[in-house]
Amino acid sequence: MNLELALRMCEAAMRQARREGALISVAVVDEGGHLVAFQRMDGAQIAGPALAPGKAYTAVAHRMPTADLARLARPGGELYGLAAGDRYVCLGGGIPLAEPRPGRGVMGAVGVSGGTVPQDVACAEAAAALWEGE
Amino acid sequence: MNLELALRMCEAAMRQARREGALISVAVVDEGGHLVAFQRMDGAQIAGPALAPGKAYTAVAHRMPTADLARLARPGGELYGLAAGDRYVCLGGGIPLAEPRPGRGVMGAVGVSGGTVPQDVACAEAAAALWEGE
Amino acid sequence: MNLELALRMCEAAMRQARREGALISVAVVDEGGHLVAFQRMDGAQIAGPALAPGKAYTAVAHRMPTADLARLARPGGELYGLAAGDRYVCLGGGIPLAEPRPGRGVMGAVGVSGGTVPQDVACAEAAAALWEGE
Amino acid sequence: MNLELALRMCEAAMRQARREGALISVAVVDEGGHLVAFQRMDGAQIAGPALAPGKAYTAVAHRMPTADLARLARPGGELYGLAAGDRYVCLGGGIPLAEPRPGRGVMGAVGVSGGTVPQDVACAEAAAALWEGE
Secondary structure, rough: OOOHHHHHHHHHHHHHHHHHHOEEEEEEEEEEEEEEEEEEEEOOOOOOOHHHHHHHHHHHHOOOOHHHHHEEEOOOOOOOOHHOOOOOOOOOOOOEEEEEOOOOOOOOOOEEEEOHHHHHHHHHHHHHHHHHHH | OOHHHHHHHHHHEEEHHHHOOOEEEEEEOOOOOOOOEEEEOOOOOOOOOHHHHHHHHHHHHHOHHHHHHHHHOOOOOOOOOOHHOOOOOOOOOOEEEEEOOOOOOEEEEEEEEEEOHHHHHHHHHHHHHHHHHO | OOOHHHHHHHHHHHHHHHHHHOEEEEEEEOOOOOOEEEEOOOOOOOOOOHHHHHHHHHHHHOOOOHHHHHHHHOOOOOOOOOOHHHOOOOOEEEEEEEEOOOOEEEEEEEEEEEEOOHHHHHHHHHHHHHHHHH | OOHHHHHHHHEEEEEEEEHHHHOOOEEEEEEEOOOOEEEEEOOOOHHHHHHHHHHHHHHHHHHHOOOHHHHHOOOOOOOOOOOOOOOOOOOOOEEEEOOOOOOOOEEEEEEOOOOOOHHHHHHHHHHHHHHHHO
16 A cells, blocks of 8 residues: 555545545555545544544455445344444445455555445445556 | 533433433533533433433434434444444434534534433433524 | 532532633542533633543542642652553542541542643632532 | 645645655644544554544644643643543644634644654644645
8 A cells, every 4th residue: 555546545435425425534544454544525524534444444454345244243144243343343335455466465445434335335446446456 | 512502401401301200411512522511410320421422422423313323223224333433322312413504514412311212312302402492 | 429519519610710711621520430510611622521521530539639649640659650541630630529527438529621730720629619618 | 624725734744754854644633633634654654543643633632732732741740641541642743723813712733743753843833834824
């Protein structure tokens, strides 16, 4: 991960948010789950600074989209109970960013919060697409 | 938000609590989710100092009544997993207070805890009605 | 501790603050260190909701004024290291409220934050004087 | 505070960091202490995501540069013990941003971490100068 790319991912997420009519916060973290860039759109809710980095951290920590984790963390799911963790946000909108070569682990993640969950996912996917295209 | 209004909102919530036969804590926070006023009725449980400000903070952070959030955060709901956050209280009884002019965001919130959830909601609504009447 | 008395203590602290030309937050807690009443004057800093209850809690927890604790918690002092605790605020402005009969422990505390430390102490003392006069 | 200005402040801080030969993280928060923008330069330490927002939050919460707070929070200083709080970072590099009209409080803050304290301060001042120039 580098800052220049992280900033372009923030831009991509916010561009999608404007298409969706959503006001979002977007966070990009590195392979350690540590914040590289964060941006909150004017008027976006103050939950964003907590949830967007949390989704990105969670996506790195578990190496899967938080939308998938949300399903696994439901009652009856394999990871039920995970949602109790302090820094974990098991809600759709966090997407891990894989290393180009297969089988090499996760290089970071993007997390989006502020819209509906489907909107957050769409914005995070727009940012992740930019990573995939590199 | 100002202290004089916040105190009158506390009064209104406790007046409703007496009607309900409930012993409550009530918190009023500003647009940043920071406490302006808090009052705990004699005999009300010590969970109140944690839950009432938490409900108010959550209502500001997500710009919706925590009763709505509670529904969304249930297993199977869109926001299941949201309750993970440290300061989040996704239980009915937190109500955001909107700016008078439309489309201008949230100016604070009231949070009530100590009764049943419907009682807490009724008390918070009594306080919010006072805000709406300003 | 009861709410009616706690509210009068808040009033007394704020009256003193106006004399001092300070903008404060004031918190009153019970013998368990749990918040009974909190008020933040208009324009007072947002550190108050964290520090005023923290000072009051600390004063109950250690059964001494936080100004005394501040001295003991200095490097070389008997309680050096105490200041690291999460909820502890070892700064002047927290005053324990003793049971009327001697040797019977602490019934609560008042904590003030927002002015200089001497101003905070003066405001907390004004509130505590009201307790002593009961 | 708005995102466009926050991003320009991040740029100004990083421009100064390059002059200083430092690798920094920079955070801009609103009047409630909530993150608006964050950027970490490539190669900057992972402490930045904790410390830069913490300094900015602290500068808002106490309405003074954290370099001043650092002096007050030293052993023997009036605010020794303040550093105890969870989110408090009493180190130089956080600067509050005042409302244009006098006597109106703080509208946000910038926090910088990653260089030496004097470097962090210089970077935060470069960002704050941009605010003052608006």
